[in-house]
Amino acid sequence: MAATTHTVSNQAPPLVGYEVYLGDRALTEGVERHLAGAAADVADEVRRELADLGRAAGSAQALEWGRLANENPPVLRTHDRYGNRIDEVEFHPAWHRLLGHAVGAGLTDAWGRPSGHLRRAAGFFVWSQAEAGHGCPVSMTHAAVPALRTDPELAAVWEPLLTSHVYEEGLRPPADKAGVLFGMAMTEKQGGSDVRASTTAAVALDAPGEYLLTGHKWFCSAPMSDGFLVLAQAPGGLTCFLVPRVLPDGTRNAFAVQRLKDKLGNRSNASGEIEFDGTWGRRVGEEGRGVRTIIGMVAATRLDCVTGSAALMRQALTQAVHHAEHRSAFGAVLSEQPLMRNVLADLALESEAATTLALRLAAACDAGTDRERAFLRLAVPAAKYWVTKRCTPMVAEALECLGGNGYVEESGLPRLLRESPVNSVWEGAGNVQALDALRALRREPDALNAFLQEVGLARGADHRLDAAIRDLLTDLADLEGIEARARRVAERIALVLQGSLLVRWAPPEVADAFCASRFGGDRGSAFGTLPHTLDLGGIVARARIAG
Template identity: 55%
Template sequence: MREQDRRDPETHDPSRFETHRVDAPPPSFEPRDLWADDVALREGIALAGAQGHADSLQAYGRLAGDELYRLGFDANRDRPRLRTHDRHGRRIDVVEFHPAYHRLLEQAKAHGVAGLSWQEKGRRAHVARAALSYLHHQAEAGTSCPLTMTHAAVPVLRREPALREWADKAAAPRYDPRDVPVADKAGLTIGMGMTEKQGGSDVRSNATTATPLPAGDGYALVGHKWFFSAPMSDGFLVLAQAPGGLACFLMPRRLADGTKNAFRLMRLKDKLGDWANASSEVEFCGAQAWRVGEEGRGVATILEMVMLTRLDCMLGAAAEVRMALAQALHHARHRRAFGRRLVEHPLMANVLADLAIESEAATAFALHVAAVVDAAATDREAAAFARIATAIGKYWLCRRAPALVNEAQECLGGAGYVEESILPRLYRQAPLNSIWEGSGNIQCLDVLRALSREPGATRALQGALEQAAASHPLLEREAAGLNQQLAASEVPEAQARSLVERLALVLQGSALLAVGSPLAEAFLRSRLGGEHGLAMGTLPSDLDFTGILSRALPV
């Protein structure tokens, strides 16, 4: 008998070498209906009067929680690559993306993430577009960058009749990734180039020059931009020093005759956040551009755009917190430890409930501001409030997001720290919105500037505080202190963050009460009533954690 025939079959049974067994691991998160899952989102849409868009939002919520969610992993796994020259040595400055990136943008544009506000008049289109952006950002945040800039550029471009084609095609529900002139496209995207190495947030120190060309052919730009976002966009809004002072310009990627404009992509940023989208450094070598607005009025020209991008920063922060919460709660409902599901442990339930309260407050506040922005076109008081509320909201929601996403990561332990999970991507992305378009200090200083120079903004804010005060004793107490501070002498700059934080909490609490959220009382007790510690998971133990979590995400 051969040697192998004399071996004990049991000795060589592969199952003997199994070292562990996993009982009921958490199932995959997707597919989920992000619209149906989110009670706070649906209630906010109804309160704002945008329920006429519910069918479209539900369709996109299903798409975002399934196909777009999966595409997000592919788009971030294969990072963009810069090709400065072709194989013949010709300068091309092309950034290549994974096909998933283009599919994400295609679906987003088709469903109105970048253009619904401008395609429809009335019916709370701004609010519905805000909800679409919130849903999209949960699936993949990187593509939100060109979508946000494209959306916000439309009203700026519409100021110049000669640029009407650009505005209309930016708002159109079409995405075309081809590197061709705008005349050959049904839809386009817009990027931005504001920041320079020596300036940062101080855009008035920009050194890029804009020299008028003869025969009304626009301007020639010479200079650099330290951050040049979404470099494969069809056009870019940039700031440069014209003879009459700082001005805003539209710089096309391709000129009308099909030639590439005179700029050079120097490198792509190796950045902390998402890896799907590209950010670059660029040099302008006499690039042709068209002025938008008057010379010397560059900052004023982009102010409307800034308000819209700040709103999207709020929405992005709320979306990141919402997705992080959903991931943590989904995991805790299925993962077992120490004989029970994680969600059944009282301390874990406290942490998750705390995250749920924070998430709902962020969503309610962001949607409330979106409704105000919607009304701003026809209501001067709403416009004044939107001006200051977007700065308050951008500061506070974006400031909170990184810590909240990290708290959700901790609920998963090591599983929340590896790239197979979406949480590392959310954590890398979370600080971006607090830095992009003006850091936290810039937002707080802008609030002080508005309070000291714009009486309409002060009156609008005081009106919001009066409305909040009438809705709850804790808000009445806090609003009284804030009104006293606003009525006193100028707020010291060093106290700007403290003031804005208090304003944000009052506005969040008021938004929760306005929408009738059952979490409003818990938010007010913990955030304004002193019944909370410095860390998450320090809610009063008498709160109904089970009820809070049932509302946060359907089982």
């Protein structure tokens, strides 16, 4: 074929070998802001860790691992060649490389480290941009720690393995491994989010704290993990249990993986249905207190839903801006055309608001004060509701910025789009989060007080934000039919919180545009409808990968 027909022009160059951390102004500024009170050696260590991780996340090697993990999904092996049940899930080597790098970077190790939640959340944000699917076991392993700490004896054995920086694949007794991964299995066919409807039964053995479990779990996340936190009905009511895959004597626990789910989202991770049939479990916490025991894990994974969605949004924005700055149409570079600049600026606002909020929540976890715990009680469900809801339309709009190129798998945008709804569904869909925020408002007055103190720090800085806060308080004062309005209330809480953070910390052009479009009413329903008088060029320039 004539070589002249294969001349490539007007295509964006590959986005590879870039700084995922150091090139992200909103992220680096946010980390520095929350490191302000840290010891100098801790701050230097965090900066070095995140810079190294960001360099790796943007490397050709990591991007290739992501591609291979996506194109080679896991395979369930229920039996060996002799007919023995093994219930193993095989993954492509690229999946193990991604997981190994995540664990080695300390993304399962936040508890008790100086600025541990901040550095871990920022690292999770950075590394999951290489490939989001493997973040599921990383998140659950990290989140299992607070649940296990309700039983100091269990925590003493398992916590060092969960927070280890060593990744060892394969099923072996935990005592023979330098590090382990955890999953969870709570959902059942008949219950969904209503975990109290669980029918899995737990029968106590003679040994204290030991039970045999029988039942079916409709969703088991990361079934290749070393251990799981599950809920089952014990004589005293719904109870939390630790179920290991391999027992201390080296035999396999009764843990039958019936099938892997054919999911909408990423293709690299595995979710399955499992059967317990005389499965050994160790009680965690008190009988009948299963929800209270596991709530710490749920809160941590919900925060990861916010962070993971913010990471997807940032990666989609990065791809859109990169394409628009290298692609010309109708005589001009796309990013210089007014309407495309408006779209990119709007996407950048959404991304920075999500990033800033996720870092603020992580810093609150590090602070650990009564006020910050009360703040998190309301802020986490509201943020989880709103940020995860905004992820899908934003990623879809970023894909459209690439036109037909974005609709092709090789661009990576379809992978981001398939993944974008998962955090809205996982750990309680939108209605669950909105109602949880409502419960915090009704039952925990300190939560509302802490939230109002937080947004009050921006009081007087922007009249549109001040008006939005007043409108929210009016909404909260009218309790009649508030449950039917719970989504609207959660949305307003999240938006007011994002606005207050941006007014305090973001550049003036970002804060002004956010308040004008999110509170001022001067915006359409689609992205790219910002008031044209705003500094849209400055907002897009800030979103560009620095360096």
